[in-house]
Amino acid sequence: MDDNYVIQLALLLRDNLEPELKIYIEYSNELRNWTYWDQVQYVEEQGLALELSDDPYLAGLYYQAKRSAEIFQIFGNEFEDLSRLVRVISGQAGNPWVAQMLLEGLSEPTINPLGFNADALAIAPYFGGGIADYIGDEGLIEFITVDEILDIIEFGVPGHITEFEMVADLTTQHKVIAENKGIDLIAYEGGQHLVAVNWEYMENETLTQKLISANRSPRIKELYTTYLETWFNNGGGLMMAYNYTMMPSMYGSWGALEYMDQSYDEAYKYQALAEYNTASVHGEKIHPLSFDLLPAFPNPFNPVTTLRYDLPEDAVVNVTIYDIMGRVVRTLVNSQQNAGFKSIQWNATNNAGQPVSAGLYLYTIKGRAVQAD
Numbered sequence: 001m002d003d004n005y006v007i008q009l010a011l012l013l014r015d016n017l018e019p020e021l022k023i024y025i026e027y028s029n030e031l032r033n034w035t036y037w038d039q040v041q042y043v044e045e046q047g048l049a050l051e052l053s054d055d056p057y058l059a060g061l062y063y064q065a066k067r068s069a070e071i072f073q074i075f076g077n078e079f080e081d082l083s084r085l086v087r088v089i090s091g092q093a094g095n096p097w098v099a100q101m102l103l104e105g106l107s108e109p110t111i112n113p114l115g116f117n118a119d120a121l122a123i124a125p126y127f128g129g130g131i132a133d134y135i136g137d138e139g140l141i142e143f144i145t146v147d148e149i150l151d152i153i154e155f156g157v158p159g160h161i162t163e164f165e166m167v168a169d170l171t172t173q174h175k176v177i178a179e180n181k182g183i184d185l186i187a188y189e190g191g192q193h194l195v196a197v198n199w200e201y202m203e204n205e206t207l208t209q210k211l212i213s214a215n216r217s218p219r220i221k222e223l224y225t226t227y228l229e230t231w232f233n234n235g236g237g238l239m240m241a242y243n244y245t246m247m248p249s250m251y252g253s254w255g256a257l258e259y260m261d262q263s264y265d266e267a268y269k270y271q272a273l274a275e276y277n278t279a280s281v282h283g284e285k286i287h288p289l290s291f292d293l294l295p296a297f298p299n300p301f302n303p304v305t306t307l308r309y310d311l312p313e314d315a316v317v318n319v320t321i322y323d324i325m326g327r328v329v330r331t332l333v334n335s336q337q338n339a340g341f342k343s344i345q346w347n348a349t350n351n352a353g354q355p356v357s358a359g360l361y362l363y364t365i366k367g368r369a370v371q372a373d
Helices: 003-016 034-049 056-078 096-107 131-137 146-155 163-180 205-216 219-233 268-281
Strands: 023-026 085-090 120-123 184-187 292-297 305-311 315-323 328-337 340-346 361-369
Touching: 003 056, 023 056, 034 056, 056 085, 056 096, 085 096, 096 120, 096 163, 120 163, 131 146, 131 205, 146 163, 146 205, 146 219, 163 184, 163 219, 205 219, 219 268, 292 361, 305 315, 305 361, 315 340, 328 340, 328 361
Parallel strands: 023 085, 085 120, 120 184
Antiparallel strands: 292 305, 305 340, 315 328, 315 361
């Protein structure tokens, strides 16, 4: 990408894009993705040739910072109204150190002598990225159900944080890095990442169909809503969901829509994105549409299980565990709760804190709408 190409792109956008629209300028966000080896190799070679660092990886990061600043300058030269431009430097969601090094490069006069800064740090905070390979590694491909795949997204696996806890942690870390430089945090891509990396698992038709079915499940809407709330509640800004329309395959189920005229009633990811965006515009919060009691997970369990329920409105809620004889074992919730997607754990103890014996247990939930004064 030589300077003349960048100049022509800047002029094209300046003269043809509606003036009230923002223009997001980004050199590249695929300079650490080994799928695009030529690009990775190119920035490392350029950085080493310019002696930005002796380490190839760091040299590549510093070259990305340098070339980004040069592109910012070119666009700035062609625009009288600089408020139309949002200058973006893209890091790597799973590695906050990358963002630190890129922003350090922009602050270094030998790399960025004219001091052109970014307006936003961008990452791709996907969720579910390691689940397909986990299923393969654990020998679960033939046995796991679609609901169990979605349960792993929501509740995680023993000894590991959940997908949304991971998104919250990485978002928070990058938000701190961005704030320290006085810039915004945005997502250049985002959404689910239910696809295997291991080629053997990727080619497995049984696993592929289960991952596609998970993306088509009504439950994916709730998970997307939780994901969006996690991103925005932890400091994330503009989110570019990847992507709009694409048929699913062994390479992933990336489309919010599988095809352009897909029924809205069947497109649960698209529903979540559209409804969350509409609610955000109007300052509202996404809530469930109905009162639902969902299956416990895991079940059977030892020693902890999670009970899930949906509240479409604020209510006084009671969640109680009973034994097979109908006797109260444990009252888990007996209080007023706000509307939302709820969960609570039971650790197989009774109201006295004593462990209960193995066996069959039932649970009920009751909700009474809160009356406004």
